[in-house]
Amino acid sequence: MNNENIIEIKGLKKSYDNGKIKALNGMDLEVKKGEFISIMGPSGSGKSSLLNMIGALDRADEGSIKVAGIDLMKTKKLYEFRSKEIGFVFQMHNLIPNLSVLENVQIPMFETKTSSKDMKKRALELLKAVNLEDKINQKPTKLSGGERQRVAIARALVNHPSIILADEPTGSLDSKTGEVILNLLKDLHSKENVTLVMVTHEPYVGQMAERIVTVLDGKCQNIIQPPKQDN
Amino acid sequence: MCIGTIKGCEKKLIMSFLSLVVKNPFRNKTRSALAIVGISIGIIVIVALGMVTGGLENSTQSTLKAGAAEITVIQTGSSSFGSGGSLNESLASSLLNISGVKDTTGILRATNTSTTVSATTTNSSAGGFGAEGGVSITGIDASKLSLIGIDTVNGTEFTNTSTNQVIMGTTIAQSLNKTVGDTIDLYGKNFTITGTYETGNFITDAGIMMPLSTLQNLTNNPNKISDVLVKVTDNANVTTVSQSIENAYPNQLSTTTAADEANRINQGLSFINTASWAISLLAIFIGAVGVINTMIMSVYERTREIGVLKAVGWRDRRILGMILGESIVLTLLAFVIGTIVAVVGVELILTLSPSVGGIIKPSFAYDIFLRAFVVAFLVGVIGGLYPAYRASRLSPTEALRYE
Numbered sequence: 001m002n003n004e005n006i007i008e009i010k011g012l013k014k015s016y017d018n019g020k021i022k023a024l025n026g027m028d029l030e031v032k033k034g035e036f037i038s039i040m041g042p043s044g045s046g047k048s049s050l051l052n053m054i055g056a057l058d059r060a061d062e063g064s065i066k067v068a069g070i071d072l073m074k075t076k077k078l079y080e081f082r083s084k085e086i087g088f089v090f091q092m093h094n095l096i097p098n099l100s101v102l103e104n105v106q107i108p109m110f111e112t113k114t115s116s117k118d119m120k121k122r123a124l125e126l127l128k129a130v131n132l133e134d135k136i137n138q139k140p141t142k143l144s145g146g147e148r149q150r151v152a153i154a155r156a157l158v159n160h161p162s163i164i165l166a167d168e169p170t171g172s173l174d175s176k177t178g179e180v181i182l183n184l185l186k187d188l189h190s191k192e193n194v195t196l197v198m199v200t201h202e203p204y205v206g207q208m209a210e211r212i213v214t215v216l217d218g219k220c221q222n223i224i225q226p227p228k229q230d231n
Numbered sequence: 232m233c234i235g236t237i238k239g240c241e242k243k244l245i246m247s248f249l250s251l252v253v254k255n256p257f258r259n260k261t262r263s264a265l266a267i268v269g270i271s272i273g274i275i276v277i278v279a280l281g282m283v284t285g286g287l288e289n290s291t292q293s294t295l296k297a298g299a300a301e302i303t304v305i306q307t308g309s310s311s312f313g314s315g316g317s318l319n320e321s322l323a324s325s326l327l328n329i330s331g332v333k334d335t336t337g338i339l340r341a342t343n344t345s346t347t348v349s350a351t352t353t354n355s356s357a358g359g360f361g362a363e364g365g366v367s368i369t370g371i372d373a374s375k376l377s378l379i380g381i382d383t384v385n386g387t388e389f390t391n392t393s394t395n396q397v398i399m400g401t402t403i404a405q406s407l408n409k410t411v412g413d414t415i416d417l418y419g420k421n422f423t424i425t426g427t428y429e430t431g432n433f434i435t436d437a438g439i440m441m442p443l444s445t446l447q448n449l450t451n452n453p454n455k456i457s458d459v460l461v462k463v464t465d466n467a468n469v470t471t472v473s474q475s476i477e478n479a480y481p482n483q484l485s486t487t488t489a490a491d492e493a494n495r496i497n498q499g500l501s502f503i504n505t506a507s508w509a510i511s512l513l514a515i516f517i518g519a520v521g522v523i524n525t526m527i528m529s530v531y532e533r534t535r536e537i538g539v540l541k542a543v544g545w546r547d548r549r550i551l552g553m554i555l556g557e558s559i560v561l562t563l564l565a566f567v568i569g570t571i572v573a574v575v576g577v578e579l580i581l582t583l584s585p586s587v588g589g590i591i592k593p594s595f596a597y598d599i600f601l602r603a604f605v606v607a608f609l610v611g612v613i614g615g616l617y618p619a620y621r622a623s624r625l626s627p628t629e630a631l632r633y634e
């Protein structure tokens with residue numbers, strides 16, 4: 001297909017507490033469009049910080065970061081960028097408890113000019129894709145952990161983002177449920193043709209990606225190409 | 232994406248956002264209910280006091296009605312509602328000689344404290360109006376009833392020569408549960424109620440009228456009167472005429488005009504109004520503090536959720552609007568509940584206690600409800616603004632890290 005980089009990061013730095021904590025310390029990373037990479041590394045190494053920078057949840061102090069053709073060091077429209085280009089999946093599902101599954105999936109579409117009819121259509125399509133079409137009117141509190149994470153995945157995809165940023169999406173699930181979620185993510189990533197960047201602690205999860213990036217002390221340490229799997 | 236007009240689509244979008252705003256306050260029912268109760272109390276105070284003072288204002292306006300005497304003449308030094316005769320009956324006709332005077336009549340005011348009417352005793356003192364400690368009885372010529380504001384009598388007027396006939400104001404009739412044809416014990420004598428009247432003036436309507444001569448005899452005030460009611464000619468100036476009367480009888484007669492009286496009552500009412508505003512302000516202040524507290528707690532608890540909303544692309548403005556909207560939903564709900572409780576409460580008190588109900592006809596003027604609505608809305612905005620601002624300014628990463 002095409003080989004252009006959807007994420008281009010060079011010498012990115014971000015520190016907290018007046019420079020005492022260097023969460024990102026000269027990070028370099030390139031991700032191709034449609035790629036599935038996993039980010040691994042010890043706790044506190046800066047994985048979540050990296051994801052936050054890519055998702056424009058925070059601004060870096062130094063360096064350059066270009067995502068989906070937008071210079072995130074300069075743009076003023078961070079909200080628009082997030083709404084259009086990014087879908088987040090967090091370790092905790094973070095669904096709104098008093099809204100139904102269907103409504104939760106529609107939440108990101110509020111900032112787009114989508115009619116409520118189209119909103120519903122798109123949400124239903126994704127809920128079907130994550131196998132929850134029979135639970136659309138349930139409240140998230142009535143769902144299992146895996147089901148909630150499936151709703152969160154549908155929510156992340158609803159605005160047709162170009163990148164899914166998943167921060168330990170299976171971290172709070174048992175390994176069997178986690179596998180279902182991972183396969184679903186991988187599946188949707190190819191079906192919806194989105195780039196998937198996933199942070200994980202677990203090596204076997206990381207192995208599923210096309211590329212593993214190891215982060216250490218706020219820098220990309222090495223990049224491994226896992227052996228091609230069948231399936 | 233949107234099929235149909237852009238406006239139609241935006242409307243639908245707003246609808247789903249609104250449904251979120253309306254749903255959210257009910258996530259923590261107890262806390263929201265407490266906030267609503269707090270604001271409702273303020274709304275109840277505003278609406279109930281508004282209805283009552285508004286009703287009293289309407290009543291004083293009707294004291295200035297056409298046909299009735301504009302000037303009341305009393306002896307200097309006696310109170311304006313003084314009982315007993317201190318003036319000579321002949322004064323009424325003498326005053327006709329003063330220029331600008333069209334008609335006069337002498338009346339005698341008295342208070343009957345017999346046990347039969349003790350029901351009104353508590354009310355009139357509670358209200359602060361009317362004769363203290365009993366029912367006020369006025370002796371007047373039947374043909375001059377219009378001067379005191381009685382234009383029509385339901386039933387018949389008393390005859391001037393009768394010694395056992397009275398007419399009765401609707402207020403007192405209601406509180407004593409009397410109608411035309413019933414009898415009433417006054418000064419140890421039985422009187423037949425030949426008619427009832429309603430002037431709109433709550434003092435007059437809480438009283439009894441009988442022939443002047445009958446009351447003079449009963450109270451041992453032969454040929455004496457307490458007041459002269461003076462009606463001025465159509466083009467005369469009320470103030471000028473009352474000045475002329477006082478000048479003609481220096482140190483003997485004082486005058487009050489109906490306008491003066493209304494002013495005096497209105498002054499009392501404006502005091503009540505000021506007091507009710509002060510109470511309302513206090514209630515609003517407490518309500519606003521309650522709303523701020525409720526909304527800050529709500530934002531605090533939903534920190535992560537707000538982080539997620541930002542992560543999925545919600546603008547600060549939308550988050551501000553959501554929290555502010557939730558706050559306004561709370562206070563408008565309190566407006567609805569408070570208004571219903573106030574209206575039902577006032578009506579209930581007035582029907583359960585007909586003696587009070589007769590004096591006060593609650594006002595349903597729309598501006599009372601408008602005032603309460605504006606207050607509720609403002610409390611919502613003021614109470615919600617700071618929490619909403621805080622929520623909208625949360626850093627997404629901090630919010631998402633929040634445990």
Ligand SMILES: Nc1ncnc2c1ncn2[C@@H]1O[C@H](COP(=O)(O)OP(=O)(O)OP(=O)(O)O)[C@@H](O)[C@H]1O
Nearest residue numbers: 016017021023042043044045046047048049050629
């Ligand atoms: N908002 C913040 N304020 C202060 N320090 C922060 C903030 N965000 C991150 N840090 C610090 O930056 C460093 C990197 O944090 P980050 O969350 O990126 O690590 P991580 O690799 O995701 O760790 P984990 O695997 O435990 O999730 C840590 O030392 C963390 O405490």
Ligand SMILES: [Mg+2]
Nearest residue numbers: 047048049167
């Ligand atoms: Mg992390």
